[in-house]
Amino acid sequence: MSKAPNVLLISTDQQRGDCIGPEGRGVRTPNLDKIGRNGVRFSKCITPHPMCQAARASILTGKLPYSHGVRDNGRDMDLSLADQGLGGLFSNAGYDTYFIGKAHLSSQQTFEPTGRPECYKSAGDFGPEWRGSYMGFDDVQLMLRPHHHTQWYPAPEALHYEYWLDQGGKGEDRWTRAKDRLQPDTAHFQTWRSGLEAPWHSSPWIGDRTVDMIRNKGDKPLMAWVSFPDPHPPFLSPEPWCDMYDRDEVTIARHPTLDLEARPWWHRVFVEDRAKPIKQGAEHNAGGVDWGQKGDLNEVALRDLTRIYFGMISSVDYEIGRILQALEETGELEHTYVIFISDHGEWLGDHGLLLKGPMLYDGLLRVPCLIQGPDIPKDRVINDPVGTIDVLATATDLAGIASPDTHGKSWRPLWDGTENRDFALAEYEVDALRSAVDMDLMTVRSGRYRMSMDLKTDTGELYDMQDDPDEMVNRFDDPDFAAIRREHHDMIRSRPNDMIPVSPRVGWH
16 A cells, blocks of 8 residues: 555444344445445454443553453553554554544543543533543544433533534533434333434534535544544434334333343342332433333333334434545545444343443443445455454554554454464452442353353353354353353463553543
């Protein structure tokens, strides 16, 4: 390649791995499908952590959570580690680096001001003209409140999206209208057809800024992380996206009934803790609604949740189409590696669950993963287990940039046919202050199995994903699976011995 390539990382928030077109569930994502046809799709890509902040810290650094310190939401990473991450490495290599959208690389709802722009109590120190640098990225346009389970606060408690939304002093009105439930209403409190016009929602805002970035690109190559906050709950979408899928056409969870008797002990403890009354005044419980509750997952409610969730994904896909078109029209597409991932998945009714937590079912653990670009083979599906933790190693390898050793590895040898992968890892220090239980929850996804175990109690779950793809029968204590359990325990223990102390808890989210 005669010139340095661009690298464009596009991510969503809480998008299941089965919620793209090729997975056959009926989600319409023509532009993501195009990336897959023009490149490689990884069918078994997992998140290293099921919570936003920890997962994103791993994408940024290429390290597992116990080695960057962000073992859960509400814990802030040492900034020196961020400087060695994606933005810092590419910036130091002469790239123009950008971050657009939801970062959640620092805690938002904190006990005290942290001095970071994403902290509600510190955002006012930065102001509307601030554009970075942040977490190694030289130019940033961020969101302070990317989801509608939070209240609206006027400037200066704002970042770029909130200042934009507040044009004409109507930010609060627009934020409130987004929560207006258009008629006919849905059958679940966590999802609705939004009354705010589509152009004011976050996905078009991110799409517009990404297209502008591409059209105004200078002579230097660019590296950008473009981060859409959808389809994270609460699940809301404006017209026309909220009506893109009929209630009766969507494929809902096949097993939407709680089955706690067949599961490890922590499933029940977590579910029962979530059933307790909310703590009044909590920042993420706007309007006095406990947005952490699953509510009644009857079939009608589940169909409404699923169709709006699908609509949110299709809305993001439309913006990705605009981004790809801008790259093509500017002649940059042939010089650009485009990577698409999500930070983690969503239960969406599986096993009677909604949202996320320490039950690493496939809907939560597995995420979509696609890449296209120069010299990448077309229309290839790779079934080896990989993780989003590999993004940094892959991006630097493709760009020819030296990077420090990380837990991730480049995907190039997989499509070159010179390497195979046996497993990918995830880890989660479950904190009773947030999640009712204290656990060292380690997870491994191999080609055929998924095993999660609590190292504190030596309890766990093991599923044969080939014969039991819905994870109905826990084989962890089955004598016939003892050798497989030992093998997967060895995979977990193969993790490098480079853990660092957990970062201090500075807040909840």
